Amino acid sequence: xxxxTSSSSLAVVGIxxxxxxxxxxxxxxxxxxxxxxxxxxxxxxxxxxxALYGAMGPGTEMSGGSCANTMVGVAMLGGGxxxxxxVRDDQLGAVFAHDLRAAGVRFTAQPAKDGPPTARCLILVxxxxxxxxxxxxxxxxxxxxxxxxxxxxxxGAVLYIEGYLWDQPPAKEAxxxxxxxxxxxxxxxxxxxxxxxxVGRWREEFRELVKGPVDILFANESEILSLYQVxxxxxxxxxxxxxxxxxxxxxSEKGSVIVQGDKTYTIPAMPLGKVVDTTGAGDxxxxxxxxxYRQHGDLELAGKIASLxxxxxISHVGARPQQDLKALVRSKLGxx
Amino acid sequence: xxxxTSSSSLAVVGIxxxxxxxxxxxxxxxxxxxxxxxxxxxxxxxxxxxALYGAMGPGTEMSGGSCANTMVGVAMLGGGxxxxxxVRDDQLGAVFAHDLRAAGVRFTAQPAKDGPPTARCLILVxxxxxxxxxxxxxxxxxxxxxxxxxxxxxxGAVLYIEGYLWDQPPAKEAxxxxxxxxxxxxxxxxxxxxxxxxVGRWREEFRELVKGPVDILFANESEILSLYQVxxxxxxxxxxxxxxxxxxxxxSEKGSVIVQGDKTYTIPAMPLGKVVDTTGAGDxxxxxxxxxYRQHGDLELAGKIASLxxxxxISHVGARPQQDLKALVRSKLGxx
Numbered sequence: 001x002x003x004x005t006s007s008s009s010l011a012v013v014g015i016x017x018x019x020x021x022x023x024x025x026x027x028x029x030x031x032x033x034x035x036x037x038x039x040x041x042x043x044x045x046x047x048x049x050x051a052l053y054g055a056m057g058p059g060t061e062m063s064g065g066s067c068a069n070t071m072v073g074v075a076m077l078g079g080g081x082x083x084x085x086x087v088r089d090d091q092l093g094a095v096f097a098h099d100l101r102a103a104g105v106r107f108t109a110q111p112a113k114d115g116p117p118t119a120r121c122l123i124l125v126x127x128x129x130x131x132x133x134x135x136x137x138x139x140x141x142x143x144x145x146x147x148x149x150x151x152x153x154x155x156g157a158v159l160y161i162e163g164y165l166w167d168q169p170p171a172k173e174a175x176x177x178x179x180x181x182x183x184x185x186x187x188x189x190x191x192x193x194x195x196x197x198x199v200g201r202w203r204e205e206f207r208e209l210v211k212g213p214v215d216i217l218f219a220n221e222s223e224i225l226s227l228y229q230v231x232x233x234x235x236x237x238x239x240x241x242x243x244x245x246x247x248x249x250x251x252s253e254k255g256s257v258i259v260q261g262d263k264t265y266t267i268p269a270m271p272l273g274k275v276v277d278t279t280g281a282g283d284x285x286x287x288x289x290x291x292x293y294r295q296h297g298d299l300e301l302a303g304k305i306a307s308l309x310x311x312x313x314i315s316h317v318g319a320r321p322q323q324d325l326k327a328l329v330r331s332k333l334g335x336x
Numbered sequence: 337x338x339x340x341t342s343s344s345s346l347a348v349v350g351i352x353x354x355x356x357x358x359x360x361x362x363x364x365x366x367x368x369x370x371x372x373x374x375x376x377x378x379x380x381x382x383x384x385x386x387a388l389y390g391a392m393g394p395g396t397e398m399s400g401g402s403c404a405n406t407m408v409g410v411a412m413l414g415g416g417x418x419x420x421x422x423v424r425d426d427q428l429g430a431v432f433a434h435d436l437r438a439a440g441v442r443f444t445a446q447p448a449k450d451g452p453p454t455a456r457c458l459i460l461v462x463x464x465x466x467x468x469x470x471x472x473x474x475x476x477x478x479x480x481x482x483x484x485x486x487x488x489x490x491x492g493a494v495l496y497i498e499g500y501l502w503d504q505p506p507a508k509e510a511x512x513x514x515x516x517x518x519x520x521x522x523x524x525x526x527x528x529x530x531x532x533x534x535v536g537r538w539r540e541e542f543r544e545l546v547k548g549p550v551d552i553l554f555a556n557e558s559e560i561l562s563l564y565q566v567x568x569x570x571x572x573x574x575x576x577x578x579x580x581x582x583x584x585x586x587x588s589e590k591g592s593v594i595v596q597g598d599k600t601y602t603i604p605a606m607p608l609g610k611v612v613d614t615t616g617a618g619d620x621x622x623x624x625x626x627x628x629y630r631q632h633g634d635l636e637l638a639g640k641i642a643s644l645x646x647x648x649x650i651s652h653v654g655a656r657p658q659q660d661l662k663a664l665v666r667s668k669l670g671x672x
Contacts, residue, residue: 022431024438058408058435058656061397072394091427091453095358099394102360117427320394 008187010106011079011294013156015148015178016067017140017164017171018085019119020092021279022059023317026124030055031132036124041133041195043167044122049136052122061092062318063099064121066194067162069280069319073287073309075104076325078336079294082106082155084147084178088139093118103320106155109147112139123279125317131279137168144170145177153181157294158216160286163194166202179213190216192286193223200226210244216293217247218286224249237264246299248289248306250282258289258303267303270311270332272323280319284309288325296335305329344523346442347415347630349492351484351514352403353476353500353507354421355455356428357615358395359653362460366391367468372460377469377531379503380458385472388458397428398654399435400457402530403498405616405655409623409645411440412661414672415630418442418491420483420514424475429454439656442491445483448475459615461653467615473504480506481513489517493630494552496622499530502538515549526552528622529559536562546580552629553583554622560585573600582635584625584642586618594625594639603639606647606668608659616655620645624661632671641665 031038034052044052053059065085074081083100087093089111096118100107111118119138123131143165153159159182165171182189191206191214193199199206199219206227210217217240219227224236224247233251240247241259250256258265288309292302308328312321330336367374370388380388389395401421410417419436423429425447432454436443447454455474459467479501489495495518501507518525527542527550529535535542535555542563546553553576555563560572560583569587576583577595586592594601624645628638644664648657665671 053434056434056438058399058438059431060654061431063394095395095397098389098392102392102394318396 008155008157009080010082010156012071012074012158012160012290013082013084013153014067014071014160015084015165015175016065016162017119017137017143018068018087018096019065019121019135019140020096021062021064021121021123021319022053023062023123023125023279024057024059026057026126028126031124031126036132036134037197038126038132039130040197041135041164042197044134044136046136049120049122049134052134056122056124060317061095062320063096064319066164066192066283067160068100069283070160070287070290071105072100072103072320073284073325074291076321077287077291077305077309077329078326079291080106082152084109084152086139086143086147087111087118088115089113090117092120093139108152112142115139115142125277125279129275129278129314131277140171141168142170143168143174145174148174148177148181150181153178154185154187156187158188158190158290160190160290162192163198163202163206166205167198183213188215189213190218190290192218192282193227196222196226199223203227210240215245217244218282219247220250220282248285248303250285255307256285256303258299260299265300265303267300267307270307272311272315275314277317278314280313281310283319284313284321301333301335304333308332344491344493345416346418346492348407348410348494348496348626349418349420349489350403350407350496351420351501351511352401352498353455353473353479354404354423354432355401355457355471355476356432357398357400357457357459357655358389359398359459359461359615360393360395362393362462364462367460367462372468372470373533374462374468375466376533377471377500378533380470380472382472385456385458385470388470392458392460396653397431398656399432400655402500402528402619403496404436405619406496406623406626407441408436408439408656409620409661410627412657413623413627413641413645413665414662415627416442418488420445420488422475422479422483423447423454424451425449426453428456429475444488448478451475451478461613461615465611465614465650467613476507477504478506479504479510481510484510484513484517486517489514490521490523492523494524494526494626496526496626498528499534499538499542502541503534519549524551525549526554526626528554528618529563532558532562535559539563546576551581553580554618555583556586556618584621584639586621591643592621592639594635596635601636601639603636603643606643608647608651611650613653614650616649617646619655620649620657637669637671640669644668
């Protein structure tokens with residue numbers, strides 16, 4: 001690991017869909033009536049976004065985007081983080097860029113001067129704290145290989161990619177270009193499978209990635225079951241440990257399992273009180289793990305930091321931490 | 337009162353600055369270093385707004401605006417409410433209009449097609465739950481008499497006006513026009529003094545209003561002391577009860593005092609647990625009072641509903657209620 005960090009100045013650089021979340025509460029009747037994918041992420045077009053927004057209750061706008069949430073978590077924990085993603089030069093684009101930079105994440109991309117507006121994700125949080133996401137990709141659909149600069153990718157000891165990007169062919173090509181740059185600079189590559197429906201759409205390509213350039217895989221239980229088309233978690237575990245260097249598999253309130261070859265680390269969930277909104281749980285888990293992995297090189301400790309960061313983000317509305325994550329790690333785990 | 341409501345379909349129609357709040361936490365050092373008016377509201381121009389936003393931490397965007405918050409509260413309690421205010425046809429303007437309508441408030445104004453962007457208020461919440469507000473008025477500065485339609489104003493049994501509007505001459509004229517319409521339709525007029533600095537700027541005009549067209553006055557302790565340039569609350573009380581039909585004076589954790597002629601009602605504060613962010617406390621107090629006053633015609637009960645609505649809004653970040661206010665009033669006060 002030490003050799004790989006020789007010329008990287010940041011712990012992680014991530015590529016993702018740059019999205020502002022619009023969060024509202026809803027009851028299960030609303031989700032059912034509109035045939036939304038409860039607990040999942042669905043892509044919607046501008047027209048549907050407008051109709052759904054019109055029907056939703058009052059919202060709260062907060063910067064989001066799976067990978068961006070993760071980079072904010074890494075930065076808040078004290079690891080350096082950089083982000084590549086595309087916004088428009090509109091009000092929500094300004095909000096997204098401000099929040100990322102205010103959290104200490106390196107973000108150098110210029111907003112697009114034309115094209116669709118900055119992406120938003122209409123998130124409906126039900127009384128069970130589950131979130132149902134409806135994403136209008138807007139400006140994100142123009143993320144492309146030209147957005148990937150070798151010197152930016154090389155800044156990260158780890159390149160982190162969100163599976164959602166596979167839904168847009170130019171974004172996928174951008175990721176492939178970034179992975180090639182990472183390989184040339186001897187960086188590690190991390191991938192999150194993002195969403196079970198997304199795995200369903202891109203299963204074969206994700207399997208090739210896992211067996212190929214990916215060093216660290218993040219997935220929740222339904223995503224890893226979908227990847228291997230099995231119904232049993234242990235069967236998925238058996239398969240994934242043969243195929244990738246490190247796999248971090250999250251299981252909601254059951255915590256997570258980290259496997260590295262024949263080693264297995266079982267990490268408990270660490271909620272901080274009542275679970276209010278599960279949005280961002282996986283994103284902050286990845287943040288905690290990547291920070292802990294780079295900082296301490298200890299997978300079990302990294303898993304605990306991951307669990308704690310996820311526990312913080314589900315204790316309130318919104319996908320970005322509100323407490324001082326560094327202080328939380330210090331007080332709960334006794335490490336920096 | 338019954339005569340006055342004969343042809344009004346809403347409990348209250350309000351006029352205010354239409355603002356989206358951008359809320360971030362800050363420490364006292366930040367407030368001091370930037371010489372901000374802790375606890376107050378300060379008007380800033382576009383340039384200062386950009387500089388302050390750049391220096392602030394990550395934010396949460398939520399629709400705000402003092403009077404709009406009050407109208408949302410009235411609507412949530414079950415009284416009908418309407419709103420007059422000005423936004424641009426930009427993303428924050430769409431957010432503002434959506435949130436108002438989604439809360440059930442009548443809002444018929446078309447967004448401006450040109451001119452400055454929708455207003456925003458950069459709110460810094462310090463660890464003591466105090467809020468410091470910095471408002472860039474944007475599109476609000478064009479609120480003018482032409483925005484006041486007699487049929488809209490006549491819809492409310494009470495016309496509610498925020499003192500902040502006095503800072504812009506055309507908005508002030510719009511208010512005067514609305515008060516004239518209210519008088520013609522035999523409606524009551526309510527005014528909030530908004531902010532002690534604002535009272536300092538418009539003391540003489542506010543005093544004329546209180547002695548003249550205003551039936552119901554809302555003020556906090558520092559505002560009423562500033563209005564009468566006294567240092568003693570009882571001295572202010574003595575004066576205000578001679579000048580206005582009903583005065584509702586809020587005193588933070590000491591609750592509120594409502595006076596009507598020689599009658600005095602002392603209402604305790606009703607916080608729901610820990611105080612997190614005092615933004616919107618006065619706005620929701622006014623909402624609860626106006627709803628209770630119109631619904632029950634009982635000033636003491638109206639004061640309790642006011643105290644409860646304020647207690648809800650200070651229990652979380654943001655100036656609009658998150659709990660079901662109707663249910664809260666039913667469960668805590670045993671009334672509808």
